[in-house]
Amino acid sequence: MPSRPDLAHGEPLSVGFVLLHRFTLLPFAAFVDCLRLAADEGDRSRQLRCHWTFMTSNGQNATSSCGAAITPCVPLQDPGDFDYIVVIGGVQDERNRVDSEALAYLRRAASEKVPLVGVCTGVFALIQAGLMSGRRCCISWYHHRDLTRRFPSIEPVADRLFIDDGDIITCAGGASSADLAAYLIERHMGKAWAMKSLHIMLIDEARPGNYAQPQPVVFGKIEDRLVRRAITLLEQHLGESMSMDRLAERVGTSRRHLERRFRETLGVSPQKFARELRLRYGLWLLHYTGKSVTEIGERCGFADTAHFSRHFRSAFGMSPSDVRKRSGDSDGAPVDPHFLHIHDKAFS
Structure with missing residues (x-):
């Protein structure tokens, strides 16, 4: 205008x-x-x-x-x-x-x-x-x-x-x-x-209108400061598959030490945690946006749609297409945002 x-x-x-x-x-x-x-x-x-x-x-x-x-x-x-x-x-x-x-x-x-x-x-x-x-x-x-x-x-x-x-x-x-x-x-x-x-106002620059909102993938209280820092980095890079070596370097530790701290704090490896995080982001996008399954897979950092769909079905028991169909069904209940929460020792 x-x-x-x-x-x-x-x-x-x-x-x-x-x-x-x-x-x-x-x-x-x-x-x-x-x-x-x-x-x-x-x-x-x-x-x-x-x-x-x-x-x-x-x-x-x-x-x-x-x-x-x-x-x-x-x-x-x-x-x-x-x-x-x-x-x-x-x-x-x-x-x-x-x-x-x-x-x-x-x-x-x-x-x-x-x-x-x-x-x-x-x-x-x-x-x-x-x-x-x-x-x-x-x-x-x-x-x-x-x-x-x-x-x-x-x-x-x-x-x-x-x-x-x-x-x-x-x-x-x-x-x-x-x-x-x-x-x-x-x-x-x-x-x-x-x-x-x-x-x-201590803001570096204006974000454009199409800048993505932070998504509701939240956590229970995590005492370990190293793990918290790693999680913050993973949240900031949901659109890519960050290597564990790079993640460890960013938080100032070794890969082996980071893996040990994740298992002690959350009961899972950082690799699995990162994948679950990106899959939950994909689940949210399927329910609350009109993006295609292919677009969502790419946005969540998966190499291709087949790779995204395979891991998604393993995590949630249904394919991304099934979730999209359910979310568009007037009788289907949308995902409860609390389902996206990840708490300590959450993964088996």
């Missing part, structure tokens, strides 16, 4: 934030702080190159999910005052309230061609406002199952950080809000201002 004409003449980038009940604090803070740091020289925080406004339906303080309150907030303003309207969603549960006034405001903004940004569960508000029909929406892997249950006609995407569809942008939330804010700042103000913000 091109810059609006007024921005081309040096007018400030103006962003309105709609903060819903119990909104999530990190994505809001990451986004607005990126704007703040790009708005002025150094860390002076004057709203010179960027303007931002915090809004709630009633103009009262906005209370976040952690209990911190944001003030001052104002009632919902004219959508035409903003280059973007960013809606930050709140905690989702069965009793989740619907802010009818905020939804009507989002519909009005869309009708006036003001780009909307749904961050974290703000995507749910865009759906409830009737603005996501026929669209993909980016969502955190953590909220993927809840979205598909509540809104089965919507296509969720949980393997990237954000999706820019021009008039509507959706973002997974968390720290990726800083990446999205930097993306918008670069678009309107230039890369130097985006990088200035990120560097002050």
Whole structure:
């Protein structure tokens, strides 16, 4: 989407934030702080190159999910005052309230061609406002199952950080809000201002929208620091089959010593642990993305589809194609994210 004409003449980038009940604090803070740091020289925080406004339906303080309150907030303003309207969603549960006034405001903004940004569960508000029909929406892997249950006609995407569809942008939330804010700042103000913000926030560079979300392969508490370091490296290289010699070198030990520590801590060799980790990543991708079995095998670091399928069937008792078919069956239960957890002594 091109810059609006007024921005081309040096007018400030103006962003309105709609903060819903119990909104999530990190994505809001990451986004607005990126704007703040790009708005002025150094860390002076004057709203010179960027303007931002915090809004709630009633103009009262906005209370976040952690209990911190944001003030001052104002009632919902004219959508035409903003280059973007960013809606930050709140905690989702069965009793989740619907802010009818905020939804009507989002519909009005869309009708006036003001780009909307749904961050974290703000995507749910865009759906409830009737603005996501026929669209993909980016969502955190953590909220993927809840979205598909509540809104089965919507296509969720949980393997990237954000999706820019021009008039509507959706973002997974968390720290990726800083990446999205930097993306918008670069678009309107230039890369130097985006990088200035990120560097002050101690972020090396903005990740692109198609950057993969960290996947929910998590562990019970592991006391051994060497093993923890090795696991972190394996998580960072899920797309390749890292040799054990290289892994040992990266963590500063010998292969033999690393293998001994893995067996003492987890009951398996690092080779088997790494393969199981990549297979669980493949299982997650089969359930939560539309990538082909061939693409998933390659993304998980297997030499070819046959190699991936053989190990996958051995680990899970069914082929990748069977899992894909089951995940697409309306009667089939999606994988429980807890199934992906690997705990101490988990492998036989």
